[in-house]
Amino acid sequence: MSTYSPSEIEAKWQAAWSEADVFKAVRSIAKPKYYVLEMFPYPSGRIHMGHVRNYTMGDVIARYKIATGHNVLHPMGWDAFGMPAENAAMASGGHPKDWTYQNIADMKAQMQPLGLSIDWSREFATCDPEYYGQQQALFIDFLAKGLIYRKKAVVNWDPIDMTVLANEQVIDGKGWRSGAEVERRELVQWFFKISDYSEELLTAIDSLDNWPAKVKLMQSNWIGKSRGLQFSFGLVDGPAGHDRVEVYTTRPDTLMGASFVGISPDHPLAKELERTNPALAAFCDECRKGGTTAAEVEKADKKGYDTGLTVRHPFDTSWELPVYIANFILMDYGTGAIFGCPAHDPRDFEFATKYGLPIIATFLPDADANPELTEAFVPLKSEKVTYVKGFAGAPDQTGEDAVDAAVDFCEANGVGHGVTKFRLRDWGLSRQRYWGCPIPIVHCDDCGAVPEAKENLPIELPYDVTFDVPGNPLDRHPTWRNCACPSCGKPAMRETDTMDTFVDSSWYYARFTSPHAATPTDLDDAAYWMNVDQYIGGIEHAILHLLYSRFFARAMNMTGHLPDSAVEPFNALFTQGMVTHAIYQSTGANGRPVYYYPEAVALRDDKAFLISDGSEVEIVPSAKMSKSKNNVVDPDDILAKFGADTARWFVLSDSPPERDVEWTASGAEATFKHISRVHRIATEVAAMGGAPGQGDDELLRAMHKAIEDVTSGVESFGFNAAIAKLYGFTATLAKSKAGGAAKREAMCVLAQLMSPMTPHLSEEIWTMLGGQGLVVNAPWPVADPKMLILDTVTMPIQINGKRRSEIAVAADMPKDEVEKLVLGLDIVVAALNGAAPKKLIVVPGRIVNIVI
């Protein structure tokens, strides 16, 4: 009898799949199509358990859909541009391109042994010129349709590295790499006009039925629609050109509670005043330097600077309000100016208290409430309140009604107009970096910024660059920069900025439908394969990547690259949890934690001891895998030790897929034992004759129940539940005294039900038992409804809601007969003690409850 040897059988069956080319996706009207996609990885060089879990989930879906008669597209690629490649080049002197392609080769080599059902013929990396050249074509088409424009924008500039930094690369106001004080610089940059689609992207969220509610909510909040009033205060004796201050408010109903006007330090009026007032300029400078981290904002005091100017209240021109420059007002939201209503805004309250400004309540909880407030009164807008300084609508009304009434009143009286604002801002795509998709623009002295001619695409990144000098190497590469103007032919210069890497990932799903087309997409292929039926990835992409992709699909539709049916590209989204692992740590001599590798630790009685000296160390459970904490489990090691089927099964078995799963060595070993056991049972079954045995029918009934349970588990992403049922069915099969024929049938079905999770083992068993062809091509088993009906059922008997007994009855026994039977039970007779039951509830096939 052969023993289970994953290394042999996994290589064998991967070769067989490859030989039969079973995962190649070909358009066909013979079957319904199904497109399953996992978020493609950044080629860091090593895969981790999180990847294994992500791709296994996608693979289970893909293999299940193949078995249920679908034409499946399951591609894989690489999100290959980005800063780590440049950082590596700077650190070790290599080239980003070489580094990236080497990493891709390494990661692919690690992924192949997992036995994923991927159509590798569609593989691409976003740093392939064939891909980013098409992205440049998209850029040119978007530009022509007005979906891209240029404007000045403030960036974080690192003066030592001579580069722009993302917000998260600025730590305490200093560059994360150089440590230099970061400057705010205005650069002319390219923007996608995603704000054109704010309303559309928001309302379409409702149609995303198979997206997690959480992700939809996060996107709604991010788009941030608000309804309010925009109006202006007349400025008294303002500097030349400044006679009004425009403000935006979502609470125009509190206009009579105004006590000051606040403007951002970046507001044009503030900038004007800075020119003549050094103290004021110093204050604004101070505000701009203020940290942007959450903790700093939390701590930061409300600070203001009295400009000495005043404005007139729109309802009463004799009522003047002071104008402050305040550190808490943002220039890029609304108009960069507010009116302060301390009674109904906690920030304004803090500010007014500090600077001795009046606090005027405009509404109160009820007519008798004390108008002297000790803190801002901010009820829900849906709550009814009593207006003591209202000017529109009923005296008692909800905030919502009052806002509507106030907007109507103001519009009727020529004080501003109602406006809808969105928090979502246009997407700046310029990056002053080498390792990204070049922006296909040429700057010509005569013609200005001109798009490159499409026949000149791709504009390839030059290879001969170095990173020993700070700054973008494209800037100092004359032969690459210098070119002819595509419009007039005169000497001109290329744009040296490259695109944000989020652009690369915003349309790769569409490119997979025709990865080698000479245009960004092939419309016939896109129409056939789109949308992605099931998208799987991490929750960390809930906002940016998914929102950008939704925008891109619309923009591609507008420019003729995607059909109307594909504007919402992902029909269903699933966000999976992480793989975690315990940390083993002790406290070092300096008081800092010291971390130990799992291999250095022995576990006994839920305690951990160092193998080296036997001393006990602390166990911190369920921590995100992190190299610095020494709690990373390398998939290579696991595959070498147990094989892919064990790894795949384990990452799905212990937790629901949307939640984190804890990797434990004991759990992985137990999985391996189980898989080995299934293999052993199969070899035993294969050796049996075909004679009937005891309980053939029972085994087959259990088999049909397993088909039903596992199928519904896989359909609903309940992989852990499906696996639990497979454990149960395996135990039933192992214990069964059924004959060879029934066992063989049950074993074949078990192999099929396991095949999405353990495809190699399933092929092995399938062949061992004489199955036809490959199990990957075998149709998914269907449960026979007749075999699911039970003859007898066990019903619990409750007395006053507490379980006291149970009876076994025929499944189709009428209700009144069940009642009779129950009332005759000793325990019931004793409980009733001669009295009649107050109530008798019989739920057929479920439960009986007697109320006494």
Add this chain to the structure above:
RNA sequence: GGCCGUGUGGUGGAAUGGUAGACACGAGGGAUUCAAAAUCCCUUGCUUUAACGGGCGUGCCGGUUCGAGUCCGGCCACGGCUACCA
């Protein structure tokens, strides 16, 4: 601060309003073995009882219901996202 989510054995976790704790880990006991490995079997929420059995039990308090882990209201704790968004 805002929004969202989650609280069930020693652990990960199951339970269309209908027997709470499936399945797995861990732990304990046994069989097999010269011995071990491997394998197989049994026990395992807490508590009380010699036993049969009983009591308690899904973060806390209350409500709806014949019946609540599940539904409703109010608290507490933890986690996530977002943030001076006017």
